[in-house]
Amino acid sequence: MTRDPARTARAAAILAGLGVAAWLVVLNFGALGAVAWRAEGLTALRGADWAAVRFTLVQALLSAALSVALAVPIARALARRRFIGRDALIMLMGAPFILPTLVAVLGLLAVFGRAGLVNQGLEGLGLARLNIFGLHGVVLAHVFYNLPLATRILLQGWAAIPAERFRLGATLGFGPRDNFRQLEWPMLRDLVPGAFLVIFLICLTSFSVALTMGGGPRATTVELAIYQAFRFDFDMGRAAMLALVQFGLCAGAGVLAWRMALPSGLGGGMDRPVQRFDTGTAGLRLWDGALIVGGALFLLVPLALVVMRGAPHVVGLPVEVWQAAGRSLVVALGATGVTLAMTLALAHAVLIAGDARGAVLEWLGLAALAASPLVIGTGLYLLIRPLANPRDFALVVTMLVNAGMALPFALRLILPGLREVVASQGRLADSLGLHGWARLRIVTLPRLRRPLGFAAGLTAALSMGDLGVIMLFAEREGATLPMQLYRLMTAYRLDDAAGAALVLLGASLALFWIFDKWGRGFAEA
Amino acid sequence: MTRPLYATIAALTLAGAAQADTLTVLAPDYFGSSWGPGPAIKEGFEARCDCTLEFRTGDVLPRLMLDGARLQGDVIIGLGTDELLRARQTGLFADHGQDLSPLSVPVTWEDDIFIPFNWSYVAFVYDQTRLETPPASFAELIERDDISLIWQDPRSSGAGLALLLWVDQLYGDDALGIWENLAAKTVTVTAGWSEAYGMFTNGEADMVLSYTTSPAYHIMDEDDDTKAAAIFDEGHYFTAEAAGILAGAAQPELARDFLAYILSDEFQQMIATANWSYPSALPREEWPEVFRDLPLPETAIFLTEDEADARRSPALAHWLDGMTR
Numbered sequence: 001m002t003r004d005p006a007r008t009a010r011a012a013a014i015l016a017g018l019g020v021a022a023w024l025v026v027l028n029f030g031a032l033g034a035v036a037w038r039a040e041g042l043t044a045l046r047g048a049d050w051a052a053v054r055f056t057l058v059q060a061l062l063s064a065a066l067s068v069a070l071a072v073p074i075a076r077a078l079a080r081r082r083f084i085g086r087d088a089l090i091m092l093m094g095a096p097f098i099l100p101t102l103v104a105v106l107g108l109l110a111v112f113g114r115a116g117l118v119n120q121g122l123e124g125l126g127l128a129r130l131n132i133f134g135l136h137g138v139v140l141a142h143v144f145y146n147l148p149l150a151t152r153i154l155l156q157g158w159a160a161i162p163a164e165r166f167r168l169g170a171t172l173g174f175g176p177r178d179n180f181r182q183l184e185w186p187m188l189r190d191l192v193p194g195a196f197l198v199i200f201l202i203c204l205t206s207f208s209v210a211l212t213m214g215g216g217p218r219a220t221t222v223e224l225a226i227y228q229a230f231r232f233d234f235d236m237g238r239a240a241m242l243a244l245v246q247f248g249l250c251a252g253a254g255v256l257a258w259r260m261a262l263p264s265g266l267g268g269g270m271d272r273p274v275q276r277f278d279t280g281t282a283g284l285r286l287w288d289g290a291l292i293v294g295g296a297l298f299l300l301v302p303l304a305l306v307v308m309r310g311a312p313h314v315v316g317l318p319v320e321v322w323q324a325a326g327r328s329l330v331v332a333l334g335a336t337g338v339t340l341a342m343t344l345a346l347a348h349a350v351l352i353a354g355d356a357r358g359a360v361l362e363w364l365g366l367a368a369l370a371a372s373p374l375v376i377g378t379g380l381y382l383l384i385r386p387l388a389n390p391r392d393f394a395l396v397v398t399m400l401v402n403a404g405m406a407l408p409f410a411l412r413l414i415l416p417g418l419r420e421v422v423a424s425q426g427r428l429a430d431s432l433g434l435h436g437w438a439r440l441r442i443v444t445l446p447r448l449r450r451p452l453g454f455a456a457g458l459t460a461a462l463s464m465g466d467l468g469v470i471m472l473f474a475e476r477e478g479a480t481l482p483m484q485l486y487r488l489m490t491a492y493r494l495d496d497a498a499g500a501a502l503v504l505l506g507a508s509l510a511l512f513w514i515f516d517k518w519g520r521g522f523a524e525a
Numbered sequence: 526m527t528r529p530l531y532a533t534i535a536a537l538t539l540a541g542a543a544q545a546d547t548l549t550v551l552a553p554d555y556f557g558s559s560w561g562p563g564p565a566i567k568e569g570f571e572a573r574c575d576c577t578l579e580f581r582t583g584d585v586l587p588r589l590m591l592d593g594a595r596l597q598g599d600v601i602i603g604l605g606t607d608e609l610l611r612a613r614q615t616g617l618f619a620d621h622g623q624d625l626s627p628l629s630v631p632v633t634w635e636d637d638i639f640i641p642f643n644w645s646y647v648a649f650v651y652d653q654t655r656l657e658t659p660p661a662s663f664a665e666l667i668e669r670d671d672i673s674l675i676w677q678d679p680r681s682s683g684a685g686l687a688l689l690l691w692v693d694q695l696y697g698d699d700a701l702g703i704w705e706n707l708a709a710k711t712v713t714v715t716a717g718w719s720e721a722y723g724m725f726t727n728g729e730a731d732m733v734l735s736y737t738t739s740p741a742y743h744i745m746d747e748d749d750d751t752k753a754a755a756i757f758d759e760g761h762y763f764t765a766e767a768a769g770i771l772a773g774a775a776q777p778e779l780a781r782d783f784l785a786y787i788l789s790d791e792f793q794q795m796i797a798t799a800n801w802s803y804p805s806a807l808p809r810e811e812w813p814e815v816f817r818d819l820p821l822p823e824t825a826i827f828l829t830e831d832e833a834d835a836r837r838s839p840a841l842a843h844w845l846d847g848m849t850r
Contacts, residue, residue: 038591048845106723114673114712115728133713208716211678212724216714217848224716228680232841234590234611320559381591483554489719491560492742492801494726 009435010352017349017361020342024364027404028371031379032243038382039236045245049238052225053245055218059135059210060203063142068196070143071150072188074295077288078151079158080176087520089292090155091513093299097148098461098508099306100482101209103501107302108144108213110309112137117301133215141213142206146199148299149409153198156413156451157191158184160420176284194412200253201369201408204246222246226372236378243375250370254363303505310502313495321484321500325507328464328481331399332511335463336456338403343410343455344440347418365411368404376401394478402463409462410455417451418444453519457512464508481507547577548779551596553603557582562799569795570786576779589615594773599780602642602768602787605683607690607837609639609767610830619772621784627806628788632763632827639767642787643802646761646822647687648754649674649732650739656731659755663695666710666757667703673712675724676734679841681716683764684734690833691762693840694826700840704847714848737761737822741815742801753820760824765805 036042078090096104111117112132119129132140165183174182203210207223222242229239346365350358380397384390390397421444429435429443445452465482479487481504488497548570557563557580567578585601586608593615604612612618620637628634630644649666651659660666677685696703712730715721725733732755743749768787770780786792793807797816809817828836 051849102720102723105720106727109724109727109729113724113727113729208720212713212715212720214713216708216711217678217845224678224681227716230587232680232686232837318559378587378591385592385595479558484558486719487555487558487560489723490555491558492722492739492746493560494723497723 005435013348014352016345020346021361021364028367030383031376032240034379034382035236035375036240039240041237042241043235043237045241049225052220052222056204056221059138060200062139063203064196064200066139067143067146067150067199068192070147071154074291075151075154075158077291078155081288089296093296094148094152095303095509096144096299098465098512099505100465103306104145105141105209105212107306108141110305111302133213137213138210138219141209142203146202150195150199153195154191157187161187197253198408198412201250204249204370205372223372226374230374239375243372246372247370254366306505307502310498313499314502317496317499324479324481324484325503331395331480332460332463334399335402336460339406339410339459340456342407343414347411347415351419351422366408369408402466406459406462409458413451413455414448417448421447450519453515457515460511460515461508464511465504545577546776546779547579548776548783549579549581549598551581551585551598551601553585554582556603562795565795565799569791570783574779574782586612598771599774599776600768600770600783603766606765607686607833610834613638617772618769621770622781623784623788629808630765630805631825639769640784640787641765641767641805643796643800644765644805645736645738645802646763647684648737648761650735650752650754651732653751653753662758667706672710672732673730674710674732675712675721675730676714677718677721678714678716682718684718687762687764688734689840689844690828690836691826693836695759700843701847704844705850708848737819738802741819744815756820756822760826761822763825763827
């Protein structure tokens with residue numbers, strides 16, 4: 001019997017993808033099922049719950065729309081300009097997304113809050129104070145948090161337009177407008193719905209930020225209603241029902257985005273550095289410059305204030321903080337490895353499985369974003385409980401859950417690249433008989449290095465700052481850095497907490513920078 | 526060459542296992558952290574019990590409810606007064622068997638199951654450099670229109686729940702209007718205590734919902750005497766954290782010893798500065814000076830757990846109506 005290596009590789013890829021899909025089903029729906037089962041059924045929702053659903057939808061739609069709408073011109077400006085410190089700026093501008101939300105909110109309030117810089121300025125000028133709390137505050141915080149992600153996803157798209165296209169455009173006398181219509185618009189058409197969806201889903205599960213910036217119970221989101229069902233009413237049936245509603249919203253948004261997205265079909269290139277010929281007039285230069293400076297100020301000033309607040313207290317930090325930082329580092333690196341492996345497996349399976357089935361797999365990969373961390377944590381606790389002491393697995397569970405949570409981002413970043421590789425190099429590789437590991441190593445991975453590096457950096461940084469499920473599982477000795485940060489705050493040690501927040505920011509950024517730098521090692525950024 | 530080392534380790538491990546019983550105490554996360562009261566309590570108890578005390582930390586009530594009869598451990602410490610009824614209803618606790626006469630809490634505490642180990646009042650804390658004349662009563666707070674507040678959501682925070690029941694107790698059916706009034710003064714409502722307190726210290730509001738004992742931390746650990754709690758004429762809502770023995774305890778003897786230790790002078794002396802709250806069984810004369818000097822409300826507002834449970838949902842409905850109108 002002869003074995004066809006192409007078929008074997010295909011079967012292996014599908015198997016691996018299905019394995020990942022099965023784990024995601026357990027993680028997202030098994031945990032939910034366990035909660036519903038423990039509750040002995042679902043409970044009907046109340047009027048206030050539906051108000052929470054409405055608010056959740058409105059704020060998530062506005063936040064995602066504004067984040068993407070601002071990201072397009074900023075990413076475009078960054079894509080066609082070269083200046084000193086550009087790499088560092090792009091790296092730093094990504095930072096808000098990887099901050100723990102509490103730290104991000106405090107940083108933002110240091111700028112826009114009652115005692116913040118903006119209001120001090122307004123007061124100095126004799127003008128009325130700005131009130132940041134309300135729906136606009138929720139949207140501002142979510143844009144602060146997600147604009148970096150949207151910008152980076154779109155920059156990735158610009159970087160993926162083959163240099164030959166711009167060259168060809170230049171010989172045809174394309175100006176900025178033609179480039180936009182012919183080259184950039186198709187790319188945006190491909191990427192924007194996905195970026196919008198991811199951010200919409202992130203905002204959908206927002207809880208503490210929405211409440212704090214929303215100014216009170218008017219800003220109740222579904223996730224807060226879940227929290228209330230758990231903690232105030234101890235009604236797990238309602239918690240499970242609300243989690244289902246959250247999944248329903250996610251599924252609806254997913255279907256819409258999937259129908260809007262179109263593959264760009266730009267074709268392959270020679271992986272040459274992009275040289276732009278449409279950098280245009282002084283007016284255009286000014287416009288791009290203003291966008292870049294504006295975006296940088298919006299994102300970096302709050303960060304700078306976090307740094308200034310924490311810097312004096314880093315040296316005196318208790319040793320437990322550094323130990324926790326080490327533990328978080330291990331969790332982050334572990335989660336990164338797991339995420340990349342799972343994402344590659346799932347992405348291959350998505351492409352092999354074809355349109356409809358592939359879309360189901362892709363949606364499953366995104367589902368973790370819509371899952372309630374509280375439900376997942378509780379559900380996993382209930383699932384592990386009959387088998388073993390969940391506390392013995394705190395760090396492993398945290399790692400796996402973080403991987404599940406980061407997978408949606410990684411998948412969004414890696415899938416378009418992989419699709420491109422298959423389209424441009426697939427037939428050549430087939431004709432050379434390259435399959436399986438060899439193909440992955442020689443053809444696929446080198447071309448995916450940029451999104452892989454970015455995805456790895458994002459995963460590592462996100463896991464570093466995640467508080468999520470660990471609170472239900474962790475033992476006294478197993479605290480991660482975000483846990484220690486909260487413990488310090490609970491013990492009134494706000495100065496130490498500010499120092500710990502800076503350590504967290506530094507560690508997250510360093511991880512992000514190392515992986516991202518590795519990814520960008522090949523091409524000019 | 527490595528054998529002697531292995532042998533030594535094995536011998537030490539065996540000796541350790543044979544010698545000491547382990548008392549497992551379930552406690553909130555803050556309790557076991559290096560900055561909480563846990564480490565000193567562990568040291569103190571181990572010195573007198575010839576045993577090992579192990580804290581298992583995490584959210585205590587949810588774990589009690591999730592694990593039910595499977596819950597392993599001997600003692601639970603850190604249940605808030607407003608959580609006691611639900612903990613009691615699990616039927617998982619045994620009598621503590623202690624004489625409660627040493628208790629010095631400002632309310633009548635007769636309970637065969639739970640013993641309070643600390644207590645405090647919820648109060649609005651302010652910065653004296655930013656707010657020169659604090660309101661002297663809840664009524665004055667309602668009248669004033671120059672004060673901004675940050676507090677916690679009753680659905681997710683113990684202090685928030687205490688404020689909910691405080692207002693409900695003071696104003697009953699008029700609470701709806703009170704919440705409407707407070708909504709206008711409120712900068713924002715946060716999910717947890719940390720966010721609110723952090724925002725207050727950063728200057729986001731004039732007052733923050735916390736405890737009458739909060740200023741003690743700033744005075745004793747930071748040499749900062751600008752923070753104070755506004756004392757209201759109507760009285761303040763009393764909260765305490767309690768401990769109880771699990772019926773399925775593997776070490777019932779040690780568990781009872783531990784509850785006796787809670788009422789001991791040594792334990793009580795530690796609570797004030799380790800927990801930033803009042804000790805539950807220590808006369809005021811023996812509190813640390815800073816705590817003695819803190820202004821103390823004259824009236825304690827305390828709901829029995831049945832009353833508190835009955836009022837929770839209607840009070841929350843008023844709150845939600847008033848705050849979102």
